Amino acid sequence: MTAPPPPVPRYGTGTLADVSPSVLAALGVPGAANVLGLPPAARVCVLLVDGLGWEQLRAHPDEAPFLTSLGGRAIDAGLPATTVTSIASLGTGLPPGGHGLLGLQVAVPEAGGLLNLLRWSDDAGVDPGEFQPVPTVYERAVADGVAVRYIGLWNLRRTPLSRATSRGAEYLPADALGELVGRAGTALREGDRAYVTVYHSDLDATGHRRGVGSAEWRFQLRFVDLLAERIASVLPPGALLCVTSDHGMVDPGERLDVDRTPALLDGVAMLGGDARCRYVYAEPGARDDVLAAWRAVVGDRAWVVPREEAVADGWFGPVAPGMAERIGDVVAVPHGGLAIVASEREPWLERMVGMHGSMIAAERLVPMLTVSGPT
Known part of the structure; x- marks a missing residue:
C-alpha cells in the first residue's frame, strides 16, 4: 500500500x-x-x-x-x-x-530539552x-x-x-x-x-x-x-x-509504542510532538539512520519525512528565522488509524482514546x- x-x-x-x-x-x-x-x-x-x-x-x-x-x-x-x-x-x-508554537512538545535548543506547551x-x-x-x-x-x-x-x-x-x-x-x-x-x-x-x-x-x-x-x-x-x-x-x-x-485503533520498539530509539535524542504528529530529534550525525529506521518500521501508515522536506513543502507555512530548530529532524504524521505513543515517557498520552494532530x-x-x- x-x-x-x-x-x-x-x-x-x-x-x-x-x-x-x-x-x-x-x-x-x-x-x-x-x-x-x-x-x-x-x-x-x-x-x-x-x-x-x-x-x-x-x-x-x-x-x-x-x-x-x-x-x-x-x-x-x-x-x-x-x-x-x-x-x-x-x-x-x-x-x-x-x-x-509548533506542537504539543517542541525542542527548546537554548534550554537543552523539550517544552510541553x-x-x-x-x-x-x-x-x-x-x-x-x-x-x-x-x-x-x-x-x-x-x-x-x-x-x-x-x-x-x-x-x-x-x-x-x-x-x-x-x-x-x-x-x-x-x-x-x-x-x-x-x-x-x-x-x-x-x-x-x-x-x-x-x-x-x-x-x-x-x-x-x-x-x-x-x-x-x-x-x-x-x-x-x-x-x-x-x-x-x-x-x-x-x-x-x-x-x-x-479514535486511532492501532498503537505503535516507541518505548517498546528499540529500532525507533536508536540515535534518537528526544521525542516530541504527540501521537498524531511526531517530532523525532536525532543525535548528532544520526539523522539519516533515524529517518531510515522510522520509515522501515512505520511504513506507509504515516508520512515520514526529514524536517527540511516538511518545511520546503510548506507543511507549517513560512518558517521564521530560529523556528525550524523546534521541529524534529524527522517528522512522522500518521494518516490512518495509527497513534505513535511512548508508554514510559508519556503515559498520560497513551491513555487517551480520541487524538488529533495529523x-x-x-x-x-x-x-x-x-x-x-x-x-
Missing part, C-alpha cells in the same frame, strides 16, 4: 491563521486582510470550541441543530492540528511556522514574550482603540501559554457555560468597538477521555450547541458571532460559522 500524498494546508486561503486578521478587518483595523470576507461589524465575538472538527459536526446534525443551521464552511487548522498551535495561529494571525510553567525558564515574539492580533486591536477581551478557563488566566498567545487582551476567567455567556454578553457591549474571544474546552476533553465516537461526546456536543445558541441570543444589534475550532479528532481531513478541517445579532 502506497501512502496518499499529504494534503498540505493552504495557508493564506482559509485557515485559522486567517480568522483573526479577517476579524480585525471587519472591525475596521487598518492593514488587516479580510481573507474570509467577514462583513463589517463594530462588535465581533469568536467562539473557539476546542475539538469540534468540521467532519464531526456534519456527522451529528441532530446533536447540533443550531450550529448546523448557520452559514459557513470548513477552514484549515494547519499542522499540527493541535490546541497550542491553533490558539497561537488565532492569536497572531500567522501560520505555525511564523509564531513558533500545554503544561508550560514559569519554572521552565522560557519567557513567553521571547519564545513567541510576534505581536498578537489583540495588541493590534487595542492599539486601534478596540476593547479586547479573552474569556477562558480560570486555570489558564496567567500561564505562559496565555501570555504568548493572547497578550493585549483583558483575560476574563470563566469555566461554567453560564459564566461564558454572561461575560461574553457584557464584554460585547464595552467601548465603541469590541473584539471578544470565548474559549470552551469540554468537548475536546470528553473526546480524549471517551472517544469522538462515544455517546458521551455526542451528549457534550449538545451542550456546545446550546452554548453557541445562547451567545448568539445575547449579541448586541449588528454584532457578529464567529464559531470555529482548533482541530477535529479521531493533516487528514477529520483532524485538520474545522468549521467557520457566522451569525449576526439583531438589526
Whole structure:
C-alpha cells in the first residue's frame, strides 16, 4: 500500500491563521486582510470550541441543530492540528511556522530539552514574550482603540501559554457555560468597538477521555450547541458571532509504542510532538539512520519525512528565522488509524482514546460559522 500524498494546508486561503486578521478587518483595523470576507461589524465575538472538527459536526446534525443551521464552511487548522498551535495561529494571525508554537512538545535548543506547551510553567525558564515574539492580533486591536477581551478557563488566566498567545487582551476567567455567556454578553457591549474571544474546552476533553465516537461526546456536543445558541441570543444589534475550532479528532485503533520498539530509539535524542504528529530529534550525525529506521518500521501508515522536506513543502507555512530548530529532524504524521505513543515517557498520552494532530481531513478541517445579532 502506497501512502496518499499529504494534503498540505493552504495557508493564506482559509485557515485559522486567517480568522483573526479577517476579524480585525471587519472591525475596521487598518492593514488587516479580510481573507474570509467577514462583513463589517463594530462588535465581533469568536467562539473557539476546542475539538469540534468540521467532519464531526456534519456527522451529528441532530446533536447540533443550531450550529448546523448557520452559514459557513470548513477552514484549515494547519499542522499540527493541535490546541497550542491553533490558539497561537488565532492569536497572531500567522501560520505555525511564523509564531513558533509548533506542537504539543517542541525542542527548546537554548534550554537543552523539550517544552510541553500545554503544561508550560514559569519554572521552565522560557519567557513567553521571547519564545513567541510576534505581536498578537489583540495588541493590534487595542492599539486601534478596540476593547479586547479573552474569556477562558480560570486555570489558564496567567500561564505562559496565555501570555504568548493572547497578550493585549483583558483575560476574563470563566469555566461554567453560564459564566461564558454572561461575560461574553457584557464584554460585547464595552467601548465603541469590541473584539471578544470565548474559549470552551469540554468537548475536546470528553473526546480524549471517551472517544469522538462515544455517546458521551455526542451528549457534550449538545451542550456546545446550546452554548453557541445562547451567545448568539445575547449579541448586541449588528454584532457578529464567529464559531470555529482548533482541530477535529479521531479514535486511532492501532498503537505503535516507541518505548517498546528499540529500532525507533536508536540515535534518537528526544521525542516530541504527540501521537498524531511526531517530532523525532536525532543525535548528532544520526539523522539519516533515524529517518531510515522510522520509515522501515512505520511504513506507509504515516508520512515520514526529514524536517527540511516538511518545511520546503510548506507543511507549517513560512518558517521564521530560529523556528525550524523546534521541529524534529524527522517528522512522522500518521494518516490512518495509527497513534505513535511512548508508554514510559508519556503515559498520560497513551491513555487517551480520541487524538488529533495529523493533516487528514477529520483532524485538520474545522468549521467557520457566522451569525449576526439583531438589526
